[in-house]
Amino acid sequence: MFEARGVRRHYPVRQGAFAPRRWLRAVDGVDLVLEPGETLAMVGESGCGKSTLARLLLRLERPTAGEIRYRGQDLWALDRAGVRGFRREVQMVFQDPHASLNPRMRVGAIVGEGMAIHDLARGRERRTRVERLLEQVGLPPEAAEAYPHEFSGGQRQRIGIARALAVEPRVVVADEPVSALDVSVQAQILNLLQDLKEERGLTYLFISHDLRVVEHVSDRVAVMYLGWVVEEAPAETLFPRPLHPYTRALLSAVPVPDPDRRTEPTVPEGDVPNPIAPPPGCPFHPRCPERFGPCDRDVPEDTRPEPGRRVRCHLFR
Amino acid sequence: MPELLEVENLQVSFHTPAGEVPAVRGLDLRVGAGEAVGLVGESGCGKSVTALSLMGLVPEPGRVRAGSIRLDGRELVGLPPEEYRKVRGREIGMVFQEPMTSLNPVFTVGFQVGEALSTHLDLSRDEARRRCVELLMEVGIPAPAERLRAYPAQLSGGLRQRVMIAIAVACRPKLLVADEPTTALDVTIQAQIMRLLGRLRRDRGMSLLLITHDLGLVAQNVDRVVVMYAGYAVEEATTEMLFEEPLHPYTRGLLGSLPGAPGLRRGERLRAIPGNVPHPSRVPSGCPFRDRCSEAVKECVAAVPVLEEKRPGHRARCVRVERRV
Numbered sequence: 001m002f003e004a005r006g007v008r009r010h011y012p013v014r015q016g017a018f019a020p021r022r023w024l025r026a027v028d029g030v031d032l033v034l035e036p037g038e039t040l041a042m043v044g045e046s047g048c049g050k051s052t053l054a055r056l057l058l059r060l061e062r063p064t065a066g067e068i069r070y071r072g073q074d075l076w077a078l079d080r081a082g083v084r085g086f087r088r089e090v091q092m093v094f095q096d097p098h099a100s101l102n103p104r105m106r107v108g109a110i111v112g113e114g115m116a117i118h119d120l121a122r123g124r125e126r127r128t129r130v131e132r133l134l135e136q137v138g139l140p141p142e143a144a145e146a147y148p149h150e151f152s153g154g155q156r157q158r159i160g161i162a163r164a165l166a167v168e169p170r171v172v173v174a175d176e177p178v179s180a181l182d183v184s185v186q187a188q189i190l191n192l193l194q195d196l197k198e199e200r201g202l203t204y205l206f207i208s209h210d211l212r213v214v215e216h217v218s219d220r221v222a223v224m225y226l227g228w229v230v231e232e233a234p235a236e237t238l239f240p241r242p243l244h245p246y247t248r249a250l251l252s253a254v255p256v257p258d259p260d261r262r263t264e265p266t267v268p269e270g271d272v273p274n275p276i277a278p279p280p281g282c283p284f285h286p287r288c289p290e291r292f293g294p295c296d297r298d299v300p301e302d303t304r305p306e307p308g309r310r311v312r313c314h315l316f317r
Numbered sequence: 318m319p320e321l322l323e324v325e326n327l328q329v330s331f332h333t334p335a336g337e338v339p340a341v342r343g344l345d346l347r348v349g350a351g352e353a354v355g356l357v358g359e360s361g362c363g364k365s366v367t368a369l370s371l372m373g374l375v376p377e378p379g380r381v382r383a384g385s386i387r388l389d390g391r392e393l394v395g396l397p398p399e400e401y402r403k404v405r406g407r408e409i410g411m412v413f414q415e416p417m418t419s420l421n422p423v424f425t426v427g428f429q430v431g432e433a434l435s436t437h438l439d440l441s442r443d444e445a446r447r448r449c450v451e452l453l454m455e456v457g458i459p460a461p462a463e464r465l466r467a468y469p470a471q472l473s474g475g476l477r478q479r480v481m482i483a484i485a486v487a488c489r490p491k492l493l494v495a496d497e498p499t500t501a502l503d504v505t506i507q508a509q510i511m512r513l514l515g516r517l518r519r520d521r522g523m524s525l526l527l528i529t530h531d532l533g534l535v536a537q538n539v540d541r542v543v544v545m546y547a548g549y550a551v552e553e554a555t556t557e558m559l560f561e562e563p564l565h566p567y568t569r570g571l572l573g574s575l576p577g578a579p580g581l582r583r584g585e586r587l588r589a590i591p592g593n594v595p596h597p598s599r600v601p602s603g604c605p606f607r608d609r610c611s612e613a614v615k616e617c618v619a620a621v622p623v624l625e626e627k628r629p630g631h632r633a634r635c636v637r638v639e640r641r642v
Contacts, residue, residue, distance in 0.1 A: 045503035152593040182359035183530060187574035187589035194586070209504065212533070216576035216583055235583065253508035255533030257575055259556045262537055265508035269457065271473045272503075 001171055001203050002034035002057055007066035009052050013276060024276045026052040028227035029066070031302070034171070039197065039204040041214040041235070043250075044224035047272055050207050053224070054173055057205065058090060059083070088118050091164035095176035097156030101148040107134070107159055108144030114167040133162040137192060154185035161192065165200070173205045178213060190217060211254045215239050223247045226275055226283040233309040243311050246284045282314065290315060321491055321524050322348040322371070327384035329366050329375055338598045340366040340379065342548035342605075345624060346526075348492060353518060353525040355535040355556070357571075358545035359594045364528045367545075368496045371526075372411050373401035388492070407437045410485035414497040416477035420469040426453075426480050427465030433487040452483040457513055475506035479513065486517055493518070496528040511538055532575055536560060544568050547595055547605035550624055554631040564633040566610045604635070612637045 009027040014020075027049045034040050034057075042050040055061045057068060059075045068075045070086060078086060091114075094100035101110055112130045115121045121129050131141035137158040148156055157177065164172055177193070178186040194217065197204060208214050214221060215235060222232040223244065231244040242248045252265045268287040273279055279286050285295040294300075294314050303316040324346040330339040341363040348354045358364045369375050371386060373393065386393040388408060396404070405411075413419040421429060430449045434440055440448065446465070453461035456479040469477055478498065485493060495514065499507035515538065518525050527539055535542055535556065542559045544552040544567065552565040563569045573581075573588030581587070592609040595601070601608050607617040616636050624634040626642050 045505060154593055182594055183532070183571055184359060184574045184590035185593060187576075187587035188591070190576070191586050191589055194584075211504065212575070212577035216587070239583075249505060253504045254577075255508075255511075255531065255537040257533040257536045257560070257572070257577060259536045259560050265505075265512065267505045267508040267512075269509060271475055271506070 001036050001071060002032070002205075003069045004030055004032040004053075004057065005067050005069075006031065007053070007056060007068060008064045009049075009056055009061060010064045022276055025227050025278065026275065027056065027063075028278075030224075030227075030229050032222060032229060032232075034203060034205060035220075036170075036203050037201060038219045039206055039217055041206040041208060041218035041221045042224060043208060043211060043214050043221060045209060045250075045272060047226075047275060048224040049227040049275075050224050051175060054175055054205065054207055058092060058173060059086060084118070088114075088167045089169050090171045090173065091167065091169035093157075093160050093164050093172060093174040093177045096180055097153050097160055098148075098180075100160055101156060101163075103148055105147075106144065107139075107146055107148065107151075110148070110159060111144070111162045111166050114163065118167050120167060130162075130166070133166055134159075136165070136196070137162045138188075152185075153181055154188060157181060157189050158192065161189075161196070165196065168200075169202070171203045171205065173207070175207045176209065177206075179208070179210060186213075193217070211251060212257075223250065226272065226278055228283060228312060229310070230284065230312050231310065237306075237309065243305060243309070243316065244284075244313050245288045245290050245315070249287075249289075282312075319350050320347050321350045321352075321389060322346070322526070323385075323387045324367075324371075325385045325387075327367065327370060327386065328382045329363070329370050329379055330382050332378040332380070335598070339382075339548055339600075340597050341370065342600070343621070343624075344384070344543075344545070344548075344550045345553070346543055346550065348524045348526055350491070351518070351522050351524055352541065353527060353539040355539035355542045356526060356528045356545060357530065357532060357535055357542060359530055359571075361547075361594055361597055362545040363548040363597070364545050365496055368411065368494050368526075368528050371409060371494055372405055373398075374405075403437070406433060406485075406490065407488045408490050409492045409494060410488075410490035412478070412481050412485045412493065412495040412498045414500050416474060416481045416501070417469065419481060420477060422469055424468075425465065426467050426469065426472070430465075430480065430483050430487060433484040437488045448487075452487055453480070455517075456480075456483045456486075457509070458483075473506075474502050475509060478502060478506075478510055482510075482513065482517070486521070486523070489521060490523065492524045492526065494526045494528070497530070498527075499534070500529075500531075507534075514538075532571065533577075544571070547600045548597065549605055549621070549634060551606065551634045552632065553624070554628075558628070558631050562628070562631075564627055564631065564638045565606075565635050566612050566637070567606045568633075570609075 007030045010023040010025050012021050013024050044050050108130050112126050115126050134143050178189050218235045221235050221238050222229045225246050231247045242251050249267050253267045270287050281296045282300050285291045300312050300314045302310050302312050305316045327344040329341040330337045356364050431445045434445050450461045458479050499510050541555050543550050546567050552568050570590035604617040604622050607613040622634045622636045624632050627633045627638050627640050
């Protein structure tokens, strides 16, 4: 579906009026493939570049370097009609269901807007389709007449999902779709996303910081740190056996909801470094418990220690 | 374990033009000396209002309507404000969720930690400074002497939360109330902060009341758990008992909703609880959970069930759970 090669996105920053211009390397050389029908999760902590990468894939921003292809075509070589088609086929579900719905529009208009823009259905036909969509996401058809503020957070997220599905997309990019929800409601939305994926054969790009959610929903996981994908592997092998020292630290930090398995997280002290002045060599080396000779000098390359897995770490050369 | 904190039938409500809105309807809570207790629940269940009640900080137009809060046997409800000020910080310390909004942005770290010390203790300038540096070192802030001059905005989220903790424990309180202390932080920083809280608790013999929505944090960090729903304590047990045999249908629902809960396979459908968390003004009569509960019967409508001992040391507020004591 998607193929990103050597993608970089650097932002100019100036700290003070006469300071020299420097670059914030939000995404710094990412290769990534999204296969049709899979759920690929991008995980990492704040500032790792996962949201910027999503914006690049959605063609909301142009990469500083590198190339992104959608179904074989360079995103930035598409003509007007091509972009329009792309905008229909790739939809987004946002994190905050309060901020992502226009409070002055009725739910029916919000869900039907995409159909109008892409001229998929009009009049009565559009209304029937909107009602059917609302039912599919678990809302009563009368919801079409109401305004967003009349709904709870979980219901609003259902509206957001109905809006994304209204234009029959192939790919749904979901940026932290359940992080703002209560646990009991979060489970409803995760089940819904799972059902819709099976019914419609969707491809998901799932961005999340919640590793328990990611383990549950994803087929494949890309772990990001300071603008790099440091490890990428199928969920079923990554979670039981993380290889990159950062992935290991990250997973050990997740509190397991089981008092019989009390663990001592092996999390290094210290914070994520400033992406404006990343450390030389491997960006994780200042916090890495296993750093050795080359780590503070040489930039590690991708290695493939086993089929289907990539690790960017000198340990696996 | 002797009880340090005993809360009985606490009720807190907010007076609004539309009438009294109860935020806490009936809460019983005990924290033993040196014990770590978790208060778990979803948004609007009253857990944060509970924390503020313990600190005597319920904001207007809210007030504690009934119940008692005893610390070391001394009643705190109804204490005059100037007396309560001596309790806050000195006997109960508190850490809030958002370290950016709970630290004052225009004062330095040193000033704010020093203020916490000088409010309760009579210290000379040099002595206060020395204690500040010691405290910042104790909470794991690198280069503490230099950080005294830093402003909160110059620190990362994790360091700000460490400063908050330093302030909260400055006067060696017996009880630390931590309200979602890691919710705004990344998971590796969360692990660091929880490790720090555990260490402080052991080193100082301090009790901890951890208020959170995260059952993972509860499982890993506390000895006993109180589950809240719609202003009520609905279940109370040791952490092991709660996860091994959750009794209240709500607790069972919460655990079933959780990706990564014991016994759930990857990709399997989560056993979500239907419906939504009710707004405090729209909690159903009788059992507050009955409209989302798959086991509700007629009795559940009649009256609010009593929080009673169903197994030795394990209490639940549900008529459907058999008593085996």
